[in-house]
Amino acid sequence: MSGERAYCDWIAVDWGTSHLRAYAIAGDGAVKAEAASQKGMGVLAPEEFEPALLEIIAPWLGDQPMDIMACGMVGSRQGWTEAPYQQAPCKPLDASFAVPQVRDPRLNVRIVPGVKQLSPAADVMRGEETQIAGFLACHPRFDGILCLPGTHTKWVEVSAGEIVSFQTYMTGEMFALLSKQSVLRHSVQTDAWDAEAFADALADTLSRPERLAARLFGLRAGGLVADLTPAQARAQLSGLLIGAELAGARPYWLGRQIALVGAPALTDLYASALKAQGVTPLCEEGAKMTLAGLAAARDSLKEGSK
Amino acid sequence: MSGERAYCDWIAVDWGTSHLRAYAIAGDGAVKAEAASQKGMGVLAPEEFEPALLEIIAPWLGDQPMDIMACGMVGSRQGWTEAPYQQAPCKPLDASFAVPQVRDPRLNVRIVPGVKQLSPAADVMRGEETQIAGFLACHPRFDGILCLPGTHTKWVEVSAGEIVSFQTYMTGEMFALLSKQSVLRHSVQTDAWDAEAFADALADTLSRPERLAARLFGLRAGGLVADLTPAQARAQLSGLLIGAELAGARPYWLGRQIALVGAPALTDLYASALKAQGVTPLCEEGAKMTLAGLAAARDSLKEGSK
Numbered sequence: 001m002s003g004e005r006a007y008c009d010w011i012a013v014d015w016g017t018s019h020l021r022a023y024a025i026a027g028d029g030a031v032k033a034e035a036a037s038q039k040g041m042g043v044l045a046p047e048e049f050e051p052a053l054l055e056i057i058a059p060w061l062g063d064q065p066m067d068i069m070a071c072g073m074v075g076s077r078q079g080w081t082e083a084p085y086q087q088a089p090c091k092p093l094d095a096s097f098a099v100p101q102v103r104d105p106r107l108n109v110r111i112v113p114g115v116k117q118l119s120p121a122a123d124v125m126r127g128e129e130t131q132i133a134g135f136l137a138c139h140p141r142f143d144g145i146l147c148l149p150g151t152h153t154k155w156v157e158v159s160a161g162e163i164v165s166f167q168t169y170m171t172g173e174m175f176a177l178l179s180k181q182s183v184l185r186h187s188v189q190t191d192a193w194d195a196e197a198f199a200d201a202l203a204d205t206l207s208r209p210e211r212l213a214a215r216l217f218g219l220r221a222g223g224l225v226a227d228l229t230p231a232q233a234r235a236q237l238s239g240l241l242i243g244a245e246l247a248g249a250r251p252y253w254l255g256r257q258i259a260l261v262g263a264p265a266l267t268d269l270y271a272s273a274l275k276a277q278g279v280t281p282l283c284e285e286g287a288k289m290t291l292a293g294l295a296a297a298r299d300s301l302k303e304g305s306k
Numbered sequence: 307m308s309g310e311r312a313y314c315d316w317i318a319v320d321w322g323t324s325h326l327r328a329y330a331i332a333g334d335g336a337v338k339a340e341a342a343s344q345k346g347m348g349v350l351a352p353e354e355f356e357p358a359l360l361e362i363i364a365p366w367l368g369d370q371p372m373d374i375m376a377c378g379m380v381g382s383r384q385g386w387t388e389a390p391y392q393q394a395p396c397k398p399l400d401a402s403f404a405v406p407q408v409r410d411p412r413l414n415v416r417i418v419p420g421v422k423q424l425s426p427a428a429d430v431m432r433g434e435e436t437q438i439a440g441f442l443a444c445h446p447r448f449d450g451i452l453c454l455p456g457t458h459t460k461w462v463e464v465s466a467g468e469i470v471s472f473q474t475y476m477t478g479e480m481f482a483l484l485s486k487q488s489v490l491r492h493s494v495q496t497d498a499w500d501a502e503a504f505a506d507a508l509a510d511t512l513s514r515p516e517r518l519a520a521r522l523f524g525l526r527a528g529g530l531v532a533d534l535t536p537a538q539a540r541a542q543l544s545g546l547l548i549g550a551e552l553a554g555a556r557p558y559w560l561g562r563q564i565a566l567v568g569a570p571a572l573t574d575l576y577a578s579a580l581k582a583q584g585v586t587p588l589c590e591e592g593a594k595m596t597l598a599g600l601a602a603a604r605d606s607l608k609e610g611s612k
Contacts, residue, residue, distance in 0.1 A: 085531065116527075116530075116531040117527075117531075118531060118532060121521075121524050121527075122524055122527040122528040122530075122531050122532040122534070123523070123524065123527045123531075124526075124527045124530055124531055152489070152523060167520055168523035168524075168527070169519050169520065169522075169523065170488065170489070170490075170519070170522050170523050171519065173488055173489065174488075177483045177484070177487060177488060178483070181483060181487060182476065182479055182480075182483060183458070183476070183479065184476075209515045209516035209518070209519075210515035210550065210553035210554040210556070211554060212515070212518070212519075212550065212554070213475050213476070213477065213515075213518075213547075213550045213551045213553070213554040214473055214475065214554035214555070215427075216475075216476050217429065217458060217474035217475065217476050218427050218428055218429065218474075220430075221422075221423075221427075221428040221429045221430045221474070222428040224422075224428075224430055225391065225422040225423075225424060225428050225430055226424060226428040228428070241519075244516065244518065244519045245519045247516035247519070248516045248517060248518070248519040248520035249520070250516070
């Protein structure tokens with residue numbers, strides 16, 4: 001062994017069902033390098049996680065143990081090692097990270113636990129708790145509602161640094177299923193976008209959520225026998241679904257301070273919808289908040305070992 | 307040629323996107339034989355329809371031309387021959403059947419046109435118009451609402467023998483997508499059924515349709531961190547979706563005479579939901595109504611040729 005030095009100070013890992021992303025972090029917190037693969041939790045058996053991780057981070061390792069902070073579905077029961085849920089109300093991170101068994105002694109891996117809620121309704125998150133922790137690290141006095149739009153959008157009430165309660169909406173997954181797998185797929189194939197059609201459809205289901213079920217098939221019929229364009233149909237599909245979500249989540253956002261955390265294309269869409277309701281949300285990028293949260297997790301690890 | 311006699315008087319064909327079903331009908335209207343294949347419209351090129359039909363009806367043909375009455379997606383633009391939509395308000399059947407080109411001179415095929423609606427909202431049907439015609443042949447004085455539950459459930463206002471207006475709900479397709487392709491698939495895999503869970507979920511979205519989006523992910527979370535069983539989750543998924551449909555279709559069914567036409571398992575479900583709202587619908591089996599409608603179509607053909 002040559003006493004080879006590591007390329008970075010620690011490694012942040014965002015490991016979801018369908019993706020694996022790793023970031024080499026310098027001592028000053030800067031991202032020195034990124035790597036990614038398609039080896040998400042969904043395609044890996046337990047013994048395949050370590051090789052999948054080494055495949056993308058090996059160039060960053062030296063001779064000594066490296067802290068690796070991971071979040072997401074990697075910590076689910078079907079993942080590498082289960083990181084049992086914390087129960088809300090709770091701080092988004094505590095120090096009880098899960099530690100998977102590894103063969104390579106340089107891998108000092110910690111997995112952030114998800115958060116579950118039993119009341120008022122059963123709900124779970126994995127990964128978003130890290131983004132919430134990152135958001136609170138950047139905005140320590142925030143008190144209000146975080147909305148994290150994505151495949152499974154979360155609405156989260158945050159107060160005094162804790163997750164008070166939360167609610168999940170399958171809006172992103174519904175959009176993907178309906179636009180790719182349902183009869184509507186014939187009618188929404190386009191990259192174009194009609195912002196007015198989005199706003200109108202959203203206003204309709206937000207004020208009358210019972211119209212969601214009634215209007216979906218009209219996106220197909222409108223293309224067949226009227227002049228509905230794919231750009232209008234696609235924007236309407238998105239608007240109908242987000243409007244129905246906002247109708248359901250009204251107790252969360254009405255009259256509250258709101259922050260959006262996610263991919264900019266999505267947070268822009270939600271921001272435009274909320275602005276039409278007189279709410280002006282703060283926006284933060286999801287990937288940035290994940291890194292900030294994993295950094296907070298590593299800080300808590302260092303504090304815990306003092 | 308031997309002067310071979312045909313096995314039946316005419317042939318009824320129900321030809322949808324994913325199925326082909328044919329019935330040999332005697333002179334007295336009795337079904338003498340049935341045959342089916344998986345060669346639905348969705349898997350056939352235009353030149354493949356005639357062989358697919360002959361494959362299952364050849365044993366019923368003699369030397370002479372045979373009347374074959376067909377309905378469903380076989381008449382769509384992507385089908386055998388387009389049978390252009392009639393426009394509602396209209397009678398469910400008129401005599402303008404489409405006639406596909408055939409090589410076998412014994413095939414005297416007629417395809418029933420679908421029905422389109424431009425106002426109050428764009429909508430289309432293909433196949434249901436034949437069931438409606440069959441229902442009206444059995445109940446000639448019916449005035450009220452027909453509900454035809456299925457992949458794409460139709461609510462149809464019928465008056466004076468005409469389709470006045472209609473509205474389509476994608477409830478069946480949504481249930482299939484969510485129960486087989488979404489994250490909920492992990493939570494609803496069972497053949498068991500919890501009638502109470504169905505009724506409770508249905509009552510919830512029927513009275514508060516904005517709860518649909520809020521409750522779907524709870525079917526997954528409830529199985530992970532609470533004690534929700536697959537039988538409860540599956541029945542709740544169905545109840546949430548049908549409740550949201552009934553909320554949207556309330557202007558159709560509230561205070562009206564209702565008849566349900568479809569597969570008994572589905573019409574029973576809708577009947578139980580409507581009975582809980584104080585509405586007692588008449589039920590008819592969908593396949594029987596399709597045959598009655600195709601018989602009415604053939605009768606109109608004979609009258610037209612007098």
